[in-house]
Amino acid sequence: MVTIKDIAQQAGVAKSTVSRYLNGGSVSKKTKAKLDQIVNETGYTPNTFAQSLKAKKTNMIGTIIPRLDSFATNAILASIDEELRKKQYQLIITNTNQNIEREVENIYTLAKQKVDGIILLATVVTEAHRAAIAAVGIPVLLLGQSAEGLHTIVHQEYEAGFKMGSHAIDLGHKKFLFFTVPEEDKAVGQLRSKGVLDALRKYPDTFIEIIETNFSFSKAYEKAMDVLPATSATYVLCATDNIALAVMKAAHTLGLSIPNDFSLSGFGGYTVASIVTPSITTVKYPYKKLGALSVANIIELVEGKEIVSNLELPNELIKRESTVYLKSSK
Amino acid sequence: MVTIKDIAQQAGVAKSTVSRYLNGGSVSKKTKAKLDQIVNETGYTPNTFAQSLKAKKTNMIGTIIPRLDSFATNAILASIDEELRKKQYQLIITNTNQNIEREVENIYTLAKQKVDGIILLATVVTEAHRAAIAAVGIPVLLLGQSAEGLHTIVHQEYEAGFKMGSHAIDLGHKKFLFFTVPEEDKAVGQLRSKGVLDALRKYPDTFIEIIETNFSFSKAYEKAMDVLPATSATYVLCATDNIALAVMKAAHTLGLSIPNDFSLSGFGGYTVASIVTPSITTVKYPYKKLGALSVANIIELVEGKEIVSNLELPNELIKRESTVYLKSSK
DNA sequence: GTGAAAGCGCTAACAT
DNA sequence: ATGTTAGCGCTTTCAC
Secondary structure: OOOHHHHHHHHOOOHHHHHHHHOOOOOOHHHHHHHHHHHHHHOOOOOHHHHHHHHOOOOEEEEEEOOOOOHHHHHHHHHHHHHHHHOOOEEEEEEOOOOHHHHHHHHHHHHHOOOOEEEEEOOOOOHHHHHHHHHHOOOEEEEOOOOOOOEEEEEOHHHHHHHHHHHHHHOOOOEEEEEEOOOOOHHHHHHHHHHHHHHHHOOOOOEEEEEEOOOOHHHHHHHHHHHHHHOOOOEEEEOOHHHHHHHHHHHHHOOOOOOOOOEEEOOEOOHHHHHOOOOOEEEEOOHHHHHHHHHHHHHHHHOOOOOOOEEEEOOEEEOOOOOOOOOOOO | OOOHHHHHHHHOOOHHHHHHHHOOOOOOHHHHHHHHHHHHHHOOOOOHHHHHHHHOOOOEEEEEEOOOOOHHHHHHHHHHHHHHHHOOOEEEEEEOOOOHHHHHHHHHHHHHOOOOEEEEEOOOOOHHHHHHHHHHOOOEEEEOOOOOOOEEEEEOHHHHHHHHHHHHHHOOOOEEEEEEOOOOOHHHHHHHHHHHHHHHHOOOOOEEEEEEOOOOHHHHHHHHHHHHHHOOOOEEEEOOHHHHHHHHHHHHHOOOOOOOOOEEEOOEOOHHHHHOOOOOEEEEOOHHHHHHHHHHHHHHHHOOOOOOOEEEEOOEEEOOOOOOOOOOOO
16 A cells, blocks of 8 residues: 555655645645656555544535435435535445434444535434434434424425325315325325325315325235225325325226226326326426535535525426326216 | 543543453453443544554445446345445445446545445446456455456346246247347346347247347337337337336337237336236346345455355246237237 | 553644 | 644554
8 A cells, every 4th residue: 555655755755745746735846747657656546534534524425315215215316426426525325224213323323434414314303313413513414304403405295285185176076095104204294195185175075085004015005905995086195106106006906997997196206107007197306406405505514604404395296197087977 | 522532531541541442452340430431421432534544444335336226226235235234334335327437436436435345236347447446456346247357246147038038939929029238238238138039049930120229218218119110029028127118108108008919028127017017027136135145245355255256146037917928810 | 451652644734 | 845743533562
């Protein structure tokens, strides 16, 4: 391993001169030429750890994600990665596999690795989260879940829900089945759901059956297999595209046809929702923009600047083949 | 930031004693108790960089992946992550966005960050790759592409292709359309394809039309929209599940029905291939096992042990609704 | 069992 | 423009 000292010796100069040369300080043309050559020959690369030890800045940003197999997560991550690269930062991804304790644990782990900042794709925000964030003393940006007193960027979940609910009403439907997730999840289980329900309940003569499931495909499929045969609903709302896909699969299995037997919609704007037949009506979230904004904000925070603490990003209803006007026959 | 020095001062002992205490060396019960308490109170955590500066070992493994939005990649990554965690290693993921130069670049970047080893989900292996691997002097494990003289773990691609080709033949088909990827990709474009073609060509009276596309959904969709209307094929083979999904979408758009108008198969074992209707026949690769094996091997390498340099993992044909016996009418 | 001291590779005053 | 020096937080001889 060739070090700054070796270079210095070979060039017959002091370590500090080499250091200055490396970091763009003023050096004479002659020494520069000599150093250029030696560095090239030896293939010297600085020891990041020794640098970090002084600099207190590693140019690494850590992210904590709940799972690797989510379209939304990957879209956001890809965007974060791209933006971070532009700014000469390195991305470290840690996966919690939906384990909340691990989420907190990873905050500490990343802090130990001296990342300059952390972007947390949060599932929930517990006291342990707050304690960890306070303890590590590095900027943390929360994505997807709002939390008092922390820096967050979230989607307009209530509005998304309301849009979709209104869409269903506009199509003339009265009887609804709503697959949603537990209230523990504030963004989806509370806000998005409330938006949907508020929109539906604005009209007096609607009938809504609520089914609680979770984010997994298989669980949603099971629930759908249970519920679909007996339902009289003409419109099935699902809290995520993933759930919608599961319901669609169940419908196929049961010999039900979408949108003839019922309309179906999800949330998320996942690519697969557009490629299945019929394509699924959904709400599209600006993942790319979210990623870009996250990076811009976390870097501001790293540099000690002030930012708007709580941002909300708008989204867009995408009408597709899976939702149609209520047929008068029903 | 509380350091070992602070702890030492508070405890009235030397830094070295604290260090020994921290690293399981021999300390008296009394000092241990005192130190226990102080460390707890202060919430001390060692500075990883200072440690690494001496230790030359960071317990970090770097991975280089071509894209974040691939089912296969995510499945492998999740498995690697899980295994690594068990062994107290930290995973660093870097994304190249399908850019080959960046792949090489990232080898150097990760080396600078002093990862103990690199797992590379390779797309191709160029001279630049070999040069980089030789230069950084840390163990590199290649996944998915074989390469002379390097440590690799690959899928039995030829066999996978051959299995699928044989399946198509067994169903009585004679006319085939084969969507494949360029030969640059050795694993898929060469081996997998050759397996398919060899199986088909074993029978003299087969007719095969080959369409070259790439890994992207949209490109495959375009090609399919071009080709499907005119084809007389009764079985469409696709080099990946992603391509198969694109063909399926095109078929729907064109009003063609699978498997009535033609049978369809992919490769990869992606989840979505099982949830669409009809579900798609595919070859399932053991991603989880691949991840686990990768971790086991890279750690062996890191510890300076010898390993089997070139491993091949078997796979499994999954027959689903999209492929059926050739109807005698055609 | 414990402490003093050297050193890992680098940066950053400060002096020349 | 260049060299000297100190020090980042930690580990590791080597005495005691």
